[in-house]
Amino acid sequence: MFDFFARKRSSAVSAKERLQLVLVHDRTDLTPAQLESLKDDLIKAISKYIDIDPDAVHIDLDREGREQRLVADIPLKSAARRVAEDSDY
Amino acid sequence: MTAQVITITSGKGGVGKTTATANLSTALALDGARVVCIDGDIGLRNLDVIMGLENRVVYDIVDVIEGRCKLKQAMIRDKHLQNLYLIPAAQTRDKNAVSAADMIRVCDDLRAEADFVIIDSPAGIERGFRNAIAPADRVLVVTNPEVSAVRDADRVVGILEAEEKGAPALIINRLNPALVKNSDMLSAEDVLDLLGIRLIGIVPEDEAVIIGSNRGAPIASESKSRAGQAFRNIAKRLRGEDVPFMDLTPQSGLWNAIQRLARRK
Ligand SMILES: Nc1ncnc2c1ncn2[C@@H]1O[C@H](COP(=O)(O)OP(=O)(O)O)[C@@H](O)[C@H]1O
Numbered sequence: 302m303f304d305f306f307a308r309k310r311s312s313a314v315s316a317k318e319r320l321q322l323v324l325v326h327d328r329t330d331l332t333p334a335q336l337e338s339l340k341d342d343l344i345k346a347i348s349k350y351i352d353i354d355p356d357a358v359h360i361d362l363d364r365e366g367r368e369q370r371l372v373a374d375i376p377l378k379s380a381a382r383r384v385a386e387d388s389d390y
Numbered sequence: 391m392t393a394q395v396i397t398i399t400s401g402k403g404g405v406g407k408t409t410a411t412a413n414l415s416t417a418l419a420l421d422g423a424r425v426v427c428i429d430g431d432i433g434l435r436n437l438d439v440i441m442g443l444e445n446r447v448v449y450d451i452v453d454v455i456e457g458r459c460k461l462k463q464a465m466i467r468d469k470h471l472q473n474l475y476l477i478p479a480a481q482t483r484d485k486n487a488v489s490a491a492d493m494i495r496v497c498d499d500l501r502a503e504a505d506f507v508i509i510d511s512p513a514g515i516e517r518g519f520r521n522a523i524a525p526a527d528r529v530l531v532v533t534n535p536e537v538s539a540v541r542d543a544d545r546v547v548g549i550l551e552a553e554e555k556g557a558p559a560l561i562i563n564r565l566n567p568a569l570v571k572n573s574d575m576l577s578a579e580d581v582l583d584l585l586g587i588r589l590i591g592i593v594p595e596d597e598a599v600i601i602g603s604n605r606g607a608p609i610a611s612e613s614k615s616r617a618g619q620a621f622r623n624i625a626k627r628l629r630g631e632d633v634p635f636m637d638l639t640p641q642s643g644l645w646n647a648i649q650r651l652a653r654r655k
Pocket residue numbers: 400402403404405406407408409410513563564565593594595596597599600603617
């Protein structure tokens with residue numbers, strides 16, 4: 302918002318952030334678009350069994366050293382809340 | 391004693407493979423080791439000029455492989471160090487003149503004669519690169535603190551892992567401490583964190599490298615050069631010595647302080 306006053310972000314920080322993203326996709330051979338559709342499919346599959354809020358789901362590629370992992374954080378709606386929401390009508 | 395075969399590669403071109411090969415070979419020989427370096431860049435011969443040996447080339451590695459000369463005849467002795475030899479690349483042939491098995495055979499023949507065989511790999515991840523890594527006991531990956539060089543280095547590290555070549559060690563070349571200090575260059579820590587492999591040395595940007603290549607005299611033999619010192623340290627680490635990393639923080643003189651203040655505006 303106040304970018305005008307803020308010191309411009311250093312170029313080394315941009316380089317590192319951009320490389321982090323590029324390397325994750327290079328190493329997994331997964332494009333950002335493919336990762337998005339993987340997330341959509343995962344949400345659909347999980348929703349068949351349990352009630353989840355798609356906007357609260359976080360699925361991302363994570364890296365530690367040279368290891369990549371797909372990390373999913375999927376908050377579940379409690380059964381009680383589900384009943385309450387259903388009776389909202 | 392049997393030689394250790396070390397291949398120097400990078401993915402991206404122009405990051406300093408040939409410079410590193412010439413300087414590490416020189417530094418190892420200065421320490422008394424018997425060294426043979428091989429120019430693996432068939433068709434783009436360069437190691438001979440960087441080492442100042444271009445006028446002595448008679449036979450090359452393809453002549454050895456195709457039986458036109460004996461291995462010894464293709465080994466050019468260095469002008470100053472009698473325990474350092476170069477086997478040049480062929481200039482008028484392409485990389486298809488050599489196979490991985492050929493490289494393994496040549497290196498196996500050298501093992502009894504030398505302490506170190508250092509192979510300068512061509513850029514890329516194709517046949518020339520595959521030939522260069524085939525005989526390697528150890529691989530050193532050279533990169534610069536720049537996005538494209540780091541990305542290509544990561545590809546190469548991935549391939550080496552897949553080939554089960556063992557974890558390579560990293561040389562970060564052309565680091566500019568003033569730029570790092572000003573956050574305008576990836577730091578060595580950044581590059582290491584991104585690539586996730588072991589560091590074997592950081593070589594600063596140093597104009598003496600270019601002057602040395604003009605003269606055909608690797609700066610590893612110049613006691614005052616910072617890059618030369620960095621290469622000598624890497625050579626010691628290759629021999630198993632535990633050498634502390636050089637302090638590469640920019641000198642904090644008055645002039646530097648003024649420059650920093652000026653940049654802050
Ligand atoms: N530490 C350094 N400081 C300054 N210049 C360097 C340094 N390392 C390499 N260079 C220069 O970079 C260029 C490319 O180096 P070279 O070793 O030929 O790369 P490669 O073999 O990977 O293609 C050469 O002009 C070389 O002199």
